[in-house]
Amino acid sequence: MTSILTNRWAALAAQALNAANKTLITAQTRIATGLRIASAKDNGALWGVGVRMRSEVNALGTVKDSLGRGQSLLQVASAGAEQIVDLLARAREKAVALRDTSLSTSAQDALRADIQALQDQIERTALQAEFDGKRPLADKQVPTTVTYTSSSYGAATPSALTPASLSGSIAPSSGVASQTVVRDGGTASGRVDLYLDAYSVPDVLEIWQGGTRVAATGRAYVAAGAGVGAGTAVSGQNILSFDYHPAAGRNLEFRFNENGSASGTAWAAPGVELRALASPRPVAATSSTVVPGVLVSAPLNYAFVSGTDGEAESVSSKAMTLNALGLDRIDWSQPGGVLESIDIAVTKANEAAVYFGQRAEAFDRLVAQTGQLADTLETGVGNLVDADLPQESARLEAAQSRQSLAVNALSIANAYPRWLADLFR
Template sequence: MTSVNTNYGALVALQSLNRTTSELSEVQQRINTGLKVSSAKDNGAVFAIAEGQRARVASLGAVADGIDRATSVIDVGLSAGEAIGDILKQLKDKAVAAQANDLSQDQRDALQADFDALRDQVDQIANAATFNGSNLVNGTNLTGGSSAFSVLTSDIGGTSGSYELVNSAFATLYSSTATIETANGALTVGANDELAFTITNGNETTTFTVDVDATDTIQQFVDKVGTASGGRVTATYDDTTGAITYHSSEDFTVTYEDGAGAGVDDDGFFDDTDGATGKSFDVVAAPGAGSNELTVSGFDFRLGTAGQALAGFTSSLDISTASGAATASDAIDTALTNLNKDMATLGAQAKALDVQKSFLGKLTDSIEAGIGNLVDADLAKESARLQALQVKQQLGAQALSIANSAPSIVLSFFR
């Protein structure tokens, strides 16, 4: 049917042209931004994932900045320690010189004056070794105190340590070579007895079964636990306490059933008279929730501080006599030894922070690469698509023009 009111061909051509124009606009947007997903409208799920990962990249950057500040605090402390060590060496030189018996009192007084002047600089250096309000060498940030210096090493706390089940299954045993039985004889191990470990990891639950044999030695049973679970649960035996302990980095429960379907009695020993089928032991977390912080060891390098490196080096040391100089020399040797130990601790912690920062850098790069995989546009592909869509748009416009001219044929019917 020919009609001037309805031009179906033009409608179809217009719809096709609109689709092409929309696709062309999308390609131009991707070329302009370099992103195939630049807003939630493009792909809501991918956009949400990418935004979450971008937030994590930002938090990792903040953690890295914190590590840089902590490293600077440690570096300042190390510089102070090195300076104090140099002073101690000079003091050692004065103390050794003062041990000579041929010195006059004036010479000893001069050595004592130099000794006192050098000694007074120690506390000044320790107190000045502050960076961003933190000082690791003057006692203000001692480990274990309320002002202990700590630094974030990760943006996620996670879980450190492991889960342990202590003093339950086969809780009291005769010896590491005995067959499996309790000291009070309550356990009867049969041919169909078994121990089941149920491990929960997220939404996945897996059960491993360990067959219990009455002729097994304790070591054989301990080995069976690790083998049956593929190493996900391990067992250890303490021949001092007579207890078997189960360990895992994943949340787990333990269930015992004998051939008669009995379970565990209330005092923790396996028993074939209890009738509590499939009872699970409680899981105790040890050492507890993980931490994403490192507490940096703080010291006190000031003179005469009890329990610290220079505890024996006090203002009472006097090198004005040969015997006093010998005493001072011994105190300086002890101080140098302790100071070097503390310096080694600080250096090791600085190295650990460097390793952590390097890891965070690699982690950030990996996450950013993952974000790119999700949202970045393939510009070579988009360029080719742009050319095709431009040609398609021109053809669509031509097709629409042809379709629009079709009703004009009606005029020929009335000539």
């Protein structure tokens, strides 16, 4: 039916034009944003999944940044630790040379100066190894009050009762395992006083007579040659005394570190005297020195985020300052003690260097795993919400063609009433 009141063909053309415009806008938006699902109205379920996955990807980026800072800290720590290990190796060479008793005084002074110069370099290296305000080779320094206790026995007073077989020093020893020295106590009864200097690293000394332990470090004096308990490790200057009767056996065994390794230790017995039983028993004098405000070490732990649920990977500081390595307390009058102190420092430094190397390897693995996981999730998000650009381009071309045809059809349909009116003229 033909009517001038209702233009059915114009309505159909307008609907086609609106549909073409909608398709065109959708295709243009997807091409412009690169997303097939840009908001919840596009597909609520997939949009929600994509938002959660993108949040996880962003969180992994934060984790990777934190682990990267940990890597940088460990690189600084490893470089400093390796340099300190090298400096200690050079210092040890000087300490070994210092034990050569044939050296002149000037040569010994030069060696000590070289070691002290290396010590200064070690201290600077430990303090300058810093990243982001953190010093992994220098513990947090905390002021405190420290009490140092030392013992001293003075010079041994010679006794006329001491037989030639017992008199004289027991030769100092260093860097050996268990060692036993045997001496003849002589034919006269009396009390034996032995003066022991264990230096800084603890040692154990036990004295045996006829199968009985008659004296030991860390044990009180017992009269009449009675047995005592096993010795305990001591350091510094000590005096061991026991009552000697030749009838119980003239051979006296001085057992140094019998039940453990004494690697790196140094000790000496500068005096062994036989005195009358009634004579006053010598006792080592003990003194205490209180030093306020001393800096002591407290290791720090640095935590780095390693997971999106708040997991953390920690790195502990390993102090390698002179104080932490024990190199600020060297007794330069004892060449054996100098080498001993440096050997202890070398062990600590090697352990620290190995620790930082192991932690660096662990952080490298974590960074690689985090990056791989982030890439996988990013790909998964893309599969869900990204637009297929070639397909959207084709849809855009088709929508533009439909839009053009719909515009032409609408123009023709709108002209239909005028054509009908012309028939009545």
